Amino acid sequence: METKNIMIVGVGGQGSLLASKLLGHLLMEQGYDVKVSEVHGMSQRGGSVVTYVRYGDKVNSPVIDKGEADYIVSFEILEAARWLSYLKPDGQIVTSTQQIDPMPVITGAASYPEGLVEKMRAAGAKVDALDCLALAEEAGSSKAVNIVLMGRLSHYFDLPDQAWQASLEAMVPPKFLELNKKAFELGKKA
């Protein structure tokens, strides 16, 4: 199988590392060669962060380049727009509609663009946008946005539900498992 590419983008501290761990486990279990590349350190302090997940028969590069992502999973709408050029012509964006102002917007040096979902669609991108923060809060914690997004992403994968559940059980600490299972379901059904 040709290598498939998933990018997880967001703001440092939003929990993208758990999402990539979950995907890594899931895809390994399906028998794929997998590479997951993340960046630790300074950008985790509220900066723009990106994680690359690649899988297939044999994966070489650990990173995804422009025009290569089959999926962009985004925790924040501006971040989806920032990484739009990485999407394949027929790629799919799954994004939370949450807006977090970056510092240049907070200081008034720049403005937060409006209508980003519509503009990305007008540029020809398939965009699945939902209020993941509200769904995460409904599940019991605003921190579960990552798993709501995973639930939503599962729509686009031809994988049995048990496979996702097994990876959730393997990657999430037991005391948060029920909450995260609920978050996953809410994302999936939304």
Add this chain to the structure above:
Amino acid sequence: MKQLMLGNAAVARGLYEAGCCVISSYPGTPSTEITEEAVKYPEIYCEWAPNEKVAMETAFGACLAGKRAFCAMKHVGLNVAADPLYTMSYTGVNAGMVIGVADDPGMHSSQNEQDSRHHAIAAKVPMLEPSDSAEALEFAKLAYELSEEFDTPVLLKMCTRVAHSQSVVETSPRTEPEMRPYEKNIAKYVMMPGNAIRRHPFVEERTRKLQEWAETAPVNRVEMGGAKVGIITSSTSYQYVKEVFGDSVSVLKLGMANPLPVKLIQDFACKVERLVVVEEMDPVIEKHCKALGLAVSGKDALPMEGEFSQNLIAEKLGGEVHTGRTIADPIPPRPPVMCAGCPHRGLFYVLSKNKCTVLGDIGCYTLGAVAPLAAMDMTLCMGASISAVHGFNKARGAESEGKTVAVIGDSTFMHSGMTGLANIAYNQSNSTVIILDNSITGMTGHQQNPTTGYNIKGDPAGKIDLEALCKAMGFNRVRVVDPYDLKACDTVLKEELAAAEPSVIISRRPCALLKYVKHEAPLKVDIVKCVGCRSCMKIGCPAISIREGKAHVDATLCVGCGVCQQLCGVKAFA
């Protein structure tokens, strides 16, 4: 067993399987997780040392005593530890000694982009360079074999994309080598001139033997794919080359960065029409090839700066370049910022308000340089703030003494701030040093240090008392402030800058991200009271924004630190 493993975790696994017994490291992105993963193996003693030099010397002591030892650091950390490294090259080892060093091309979390292969060449020490997690594990084990066979410390070079990428590894059980006997050997281990003169020829001979080994070592392998183009590459660059060209070009993949083979490269060059070197950062392999008289291209096409990627390789060397779509709107950048509730924020606001010249240091607080605080004038390397404020004041005298400060974190102070402080105490400048004590090593992800009272496992450990230390060095004026209290910070800063003798201000409050730190309820803005004056925006808190002309607090980010409340003239925050 096959599993997905972070490159750094794979190094730790390799150390475990090789029977490594002692690890001493200083955290630094992207090397930190090697030691954090290794500590999970109870068979290995692990510790955080105050700096990389101490870590390397500790590991050397352990290898001298007869047990396999390791230390990890980032590229700039190897500069700090260069002193022991260059002479350990002469002494060689007893049990195996491996040094993990992680470069950061693209500077995701570093102050420069230096290429640590130069250290391997200059110190005349072999360096292995894995290109994924499986190699990271295997090369860690191989490094011990080389170390003991050739009587040398061995550098294991990681880079961000190998260190922080997960790929598939196969694990094996640990082998427990017997402790080597310790025998006194003054000629080998006491490096005074008479002995070192006799050791130097050994080092040269060892390099010759290692180069011979490199000619046929399986870590350097040829993957033939036609005679048109031959690419010599290593590390993560190899992965990009394979991604773009697959098996359509011939590749010489070098797993050993130093010493480089000669005959292997010459033979490979003979088999191809066009020879290209693909290496990130400096042209180390390329220069080696040119010194052999080979016609080779490399940095004429590829950049010295930043990370490579498949599109970059494709664009520069003639492969398929992928492109994507964009929207017309400019996308505002999202630089890293101090977290909501960060204890550094209040202190930097006060420094900014007092128009201080701030000589900074390495840590989360380097973000004090970012607008709107913009309260930093210099950041160079670990510990430089304190030494530089002394020099600054010696140059400008009274004019600067009253408005210039050094700021340094607790961990960085332990790393290399104490010697600078000794210089102020000894050579008497009227300097003001602010220790930003957030009770943790923050930027690298919360590692303990000698001031926190806990060790790498979180167990109680020795705790250095900063106030007592500064007083013992001869500072009469040592003040402690809470950086959430802007008024107190302002008063203390003004008093210490005005004082006619050197002083230390300890700005003390634990990092807001620490699990044990209890947060207050998020603040809310009373939009009737708020006049939209933007006073609260001067602190650059990511939780505060302006919505429809009024301040707005993001309740998911706010930890209720109350710094913004102190700036509000109409008491709109509650």
